Amino acid sequence: xxxxxxxxxxxxxxxxxxxxxxxxxxxxxxxxxxxxxxxxxxxxxxxxxxxxxxxxxxxxxxxxxxxxxxxxxxxxxxxxxxxxxxxxxxxxxxxxxxxxxxxxxxxxxxxxxxxxxxxxxxxxxxxxxxxxxxxxxxxxxxxxxxxxxxxxxxxxxxxxx
Numbered sequence: 001x002x003x004x005x006x007x008x009x010x011x012x013x014x015x016x017x018x019x020x021x022x023x024x025x026x027x028x029x030x031x032x033x034x035x036x037x038x039x040x041x042x043x044x045x046x047x048x049x050x051x052x053x054x055x056x057x058x059x060x061x062x063x064x065x066x067x068x069x070x071x072x073x074x075x076x077x078x079x080x081x082x083x084x085x086x087x088x089x090x091x092x093x094x095x096x097x098x099x100x101x102x103x104x105x106x107x108x109x110x111x112x113x114x115x116x117x118x119x120x121x122x123x124x125x126x127x128x129x130x131x132x133x134x135x136x137x138x139x140x141x142x143x144x145x146x147x148x149x150x151x152x153x154x155x156x157x158x159x160x161x
Contacts, residue, residue: 002152006145010133015144017126019152023159025115028122029086031155032056032113040158042066044150047074052100056089058082063100075100081110088114093128107135 002019009016021028031037035054042049047066054062062078075096083089094108102108109128116123126148130136 002156003149006149008136008140008145010136013130013133013136015128015136015140017145017148017152019124019126019155020118020121021124021155021159022121023156025117025122026086027159028115028124028155029088031158032089033085035062037158041151041154044147045154046150047147056080056083062091063096065096065100073098075103077102078111086115088112107131107138109135109139 002021003017004020005016005018007014007016031041033056035051038054039049039051042051042064043066047068049064049066051062051064053060054064056062058080060080062080063075064077065073065075067073075098076094077096077100078091078093081090081092090110090112092108093111095103095106097103107130109130111129112125112127114125114127116125128144130139
């Protein structure tokens with residue numbers, strides 16, 4: 001399993017996930033830069049993603065939805081804050097409605113994706129920071145940790161294919 005550590009810190013309002021992948025940094029970054037590849041690994045296997053708009057450049061908005069087993073759709077968006085290819089990027093991540101507009105009543109976070117070379121591959125560190133401890137707890141209760149583990153568990157197999 002690629003996920004090697006998960007740290008939840010309600011005082012700092014963060015969840016930090018560390019994973020290791022058997023591919024170079026450039027290849028792992030490339031997954032996130034290409035929407036068709038990202039669709040293969042974003043979201044748990046039971047909820048595949050479809051990226052509608054995708055431009056990994058600062059100032060752009062990336063929109064997507066995940067489709068559940070019964071056909072239900074869950075929208076999301078990333079507002080791209082910064083990109084340091086191939087070492088990482090930062091986005092504001094939030095929930096979206098059926099038209100892929102932000103749902104302000106749901107928690108949003110600032111997410112940092114960092115990729116560093118290690119012997120045999122890449123160490124990825126994902127840090128999500130929420131505005132309040134309650135917002136973090138809400139997404140934890142919704143299963144964000146389990147969903148992230150399942151999604152990241154697909155990456156090595158995808159990279160090997």
